[in-house]
Amino acid sequence: MTAWKESAGGERALTILRSRPFLTVAIVAAVWIVASFVSRGFGAYGHLRYLVELGAVIGLVAAGQTFVVIAGGIDLSVAAIVTVSAVSLPLLSWQADPTGITAILAVLVLTTAIGLVNGLGVALLRVHPMIMTLAMATFLQGLLIIIAGGSAVTAENPLVHWLGNARPVGIPAGVLLWVAVSVIVLTMMHATSFGARIFAMGANPLAASLSGVPVASTTLAVYGISGSCSGLAGVLVLGMNGQGYVGIGDPYLLASIAAVVLGGTSILGGLGTYAGTIPGAILLVTITALITVVNASPGWRSILFGSLILGLLLLSGREQARR
């Protein structure tokens, strides 16, 4: 009996070892260990904490992106939504509310509404998600310049400032926010019927709809979630940066998709977990930090970044032949 128990335990250990999220965590750990030997100061607690803090923004954007990708879509408007959030929040900060929470809530409602419009286009008008969200990004880009002009706007919202700079119990508030969001996202994804519906829809939308999954409303919800996650990321990036400007969200489009795919979620939908996206986001920031350490010209930096992502994809992102 003990032998049987051991083999079952061994099998479970093997499944965990073979899973994509674990692989990504292992890569991050390996990179951190090697880098801290090579470069002095890389492994310092303060530096690693800073990396995770930067990863929090990507992680938040990628949370919504993970939902959308698992449901079989893609959201190319996340960068524009992050910018909308970071630029419109300072404009909304009125004096009547000293905590600044109403402004944040208003912005989150706005970005969720943008996400819902994406969902409406995809679910009801049957526009391909890539086109719908690209067109939304183009639309928002124009709108932003009309609203904000070319200049940077400074945030005077106390809660936003706290989120970006405070360190309760030694951990940055942004990281705490990321942890909270991660717990909610993982619960929603793996422990609710909503999560199960998303996986079913991404794997086979027709079968899902025939088995009674409300495809239209689930699609709407998924894009709405992506909108609110990007909105939250915009609030955090505004807090860390102090100022919002047009283009502040641009790096997060590629980063969010790369984090999702590096974390082992299939870009074709129906397969994956946010548990992989989390180390994926940290891996991305680590790569960026390493490239900055190398101190190369912008051209080489860009080539290194692209090649490293491509190399990591070969390790963890290969699509299985599905049939």
Next chain:
Amino acid sequence: MNTPLSATQGRALYWPIQMRRNVGVRSLFAVVLVFLVAYGLLFPGLFTASGFAKFTQSWFPLALVAMAQAILMLTGGISLAIGATVSLGAVIAATTMAGPLGVAGGCVAVALTGLGIGAATGFIVVRLRLPAIVVTLAGSFIIGGAALLILPRPGGAVPAWLSDLLAGNTPAAFVLLVLIVALWKLYLATPLGLSLYAAGENPVGAYRSGVPVDGARIAAYAISGLLSTGAGLFVAAQTGSGDPVIGAAFTLNSIAAAVLGGIGFLGGQGTMRGALAGSLLLSLMISVMFFLGFTPVAQYVAQGLIIIGAVAIPQFRKVQQ
């Protein structure tokens, strides 16, 4: 049933089939015509030789990248690296043509780079089974970085006579486009070209019928790269110099043009004439908005709305039926 079609029968079939392939894009052609008339009214110079030349020149690079994107989407792929590849083509043209290689050597360098990048991308996507979206996203960083290495800031030069030939008061751009479309028709008649639609529509079925699916898809990526760097060469001739980020807008516009032209994301759906019409529509839209005095910002807003509308309305009608 087994008697092979005689030549005359084959010819008799050709035109009805071509007409049937037009069905999906007929409304698009009508919209393009309306925009063309509107543009002609706003800008009567369109019908002079130089007006026509200028108009086709503003359309030409967009037409090339739309074809580059369409050929990939027909095989079920996609590229988010088109913009970076255009930039790289422009930069290579601007740095080689004034040097010892000369114009001919520069053209060869641009063409080889495009084919090489495309074939490499195709190999990674098809043979290593990585998702095209992510590979080309990462690729856009590598290609864009290479462009920055070659030319860190705008500069370089394209010989003045080449600029005059391609982007002066000559219809060279239009002639080139006609030539490229003719070459496309020829390519569709080769074994690889014939496999293109089959590989996109039903890869498994095509493979089992002996169609070289992998070869057709890798060739599509290579051709797409060639068209993209070619567009870069033309842009460099237009501006007279190279700029490492000049192609950025082409990624989005190439997808928009292909989708406006009725090319589907799943592969095997759509026609190249649709993609060309889509790129013409996009180019006309930008020109008409310019003449109506839209600010560049309002153009963004209108462009976003029009693309959603153009894609959504036919779908909506289909759902209601």
